[in-house]
Amino acid sequence: MPKVRVAIIGLGSWGECHLEAFRSLPQVEVVAICDAREELVRQLGEAYSIPDVYTNADELLNRDDVDLVSVVTYEDSHYDPTMKALQSGKHVFVEKPVATNFRESTAMWQTAKEQGRLLVPGHVLRFDPQYAEAHHMLQSGRLGKPVSIYLRRARPRALFETYQRTHTVFELTVNDLDIAIWYAGSEVKSVKAYGRSVMGADVPDLVWACLEFANGALAVIENHWLTPNEANIMMADSVEVVAEQGIIGFEVQHAGLQTWSGQGRDTSALHIHLNRNGRVSGALKEELGYLCDCILSGEDPVQTSIGDAIQGIKVAEAIIESIRTGREIKL
Template sequence: MEPLRVAVIGAGYWGPNLARNFRSCPDWDLVAVCDLDADRARRVVGPRSTVDIMTSTQELLARDDVDAVAVATPARTHAALGLAALEAGKHVLVEKPLADHGAAARRLVTRAAELGRVLMVDHTFCYTPPVLKIRELIADGSLGDIHFVDSVRINLGLVQPDVDVFWDLAPHDLSILDFILPGGLVPTGVAAQGADPLGAGRACVGYLTLPLADGAIAHVHVNWLSPTKIRQMVIGGSKRTVVWDDLAPQQRLTVYDRGVDLGDTLPDRTTARVSYRLGDAWAPAMPEREALGVMVAEFAAAIHQGRAPLTDGRAGLRVLDVLESTSLSLADGGRMVGAVGHEVLKARQPVGSGATA
């Protein structure tokens, strides 16, 4: 197929990474980079590039030679730019978060479906080899039924001036959970406990509890104050457990054939026979590919095939719903609250359904 023509809006922190991967992907032809600062956009494309430098999004979206746009601007602008691009007939990729609040994200998802345009969220971690392998292991039944997920993302990080530690770090873990769990991340409730020992005016340490269907549970620990950096996720199933250590490059994934099996209930009906399964552990082989390269190729494939991308607008909305519920719970002293908006997001959109949001 002929390469699709794409423009990147935003040449700040993330835009250059998107531009580089669009340029190197045979599915795409990068035709323009748009930024209010023309010099910054020029630095992204290089002095001898034929890629156009633009400073007006209105002029960019009016072009007939642009099939899709990638929005890499501050979160507060995502909804307005995404809607304008959809109305101009473009397919849209949005840097996470999809929007700065759920209502705006819903407008994006609804309008993309009405216009038959692909709306994709750049949940980059979902396209890393370990997360793709975890998704595969869950989908093919290798882990069995999921019983629990423990995720830890802590380091001595920058205390953000405008968001708490949940909104800063947890979107990574939540997007991964949404990607790997069958049906997406649809918890039965959300409970958040946070602490502000620095007096920064926002939670710097946080613990997020997400009860899931069928008695399973997910727990996310995020922290700006830890002197050690840990990026680890444990996914326990009825058959096997997988441990992902993102800071162990030689063996980032380990699958354990170990666990607990319950036998018959004893005559007193209060306890059951417990046996322990002590099997082997192994490290699955994984190709080393840049996640953003996989992501932009998936964006092109979804457009060509007229289907929803793996991280579509609904995935971004589910993550926002949990974050907004987190803020509600935190403000109410950690009480378990219902997940915002999940009445319309109870399942993934089936592949081949025709709608592309």
């Protein structure tokens, strides 16, 4: 059976999830991993039986036996390894956000086209059954065209201690921008956004963004890092799409596993990535498996869209500008 030979750059907690997911796919061989932390990459190499480990991405990218590079570095560090991987003739899966500015994202896409390689954004929600089924319903035409899209994403305060390294728009909002663009099937025409810094950080921990699309659809996105830690709710996300002839909606918080004990309540998000006794499941595995199947078959991975992802970066910059100036931004 032919296999896609994969290398992973960046081995934080999400990078290790990539490693687990790729290793669970029968059509994949993970040939190398890379992280600047030598002890970590050596430990993971031993734990997952990866033959070659690197602390220097350039050395890894000089190999000619890698088909696909998965870039899972920090949010503002995607550009360099992605460009070098594409220029060395490799396909690239780059985690969201593909970049933290529009100029870098368009340069990456242009290089991919020049090299004839795939550049695939890591927007895993397109492979989450609930988000995907909502899109399928909209595409079927049964409910008519979408008129209003509301997307909410909330995370615990404790996580903000780590993720305030990146503007909330590029950490949280970028997920919902991709879904809004996917659902609307249109480009964003204008943006008006608001931000608040409740905890006093340099970047807002609460963002509201109002989008108007060229086809007339509207979207409201609410994101924050303000769920009390004591609530033990990792994800309090919700979706509502009002279409011409019906409504689609769901709440992630109430769809997952919940546990009550003497220590309080705990909610677990099991739909994105789960590894139990070495058996991996979830949307991440589906996403990476789909890409590898497309590489082997030569098909275009149409369930993902680098064009939509780059539009999302352009809109993200407009949201930040609207928050800064208090003005509506025309795109």
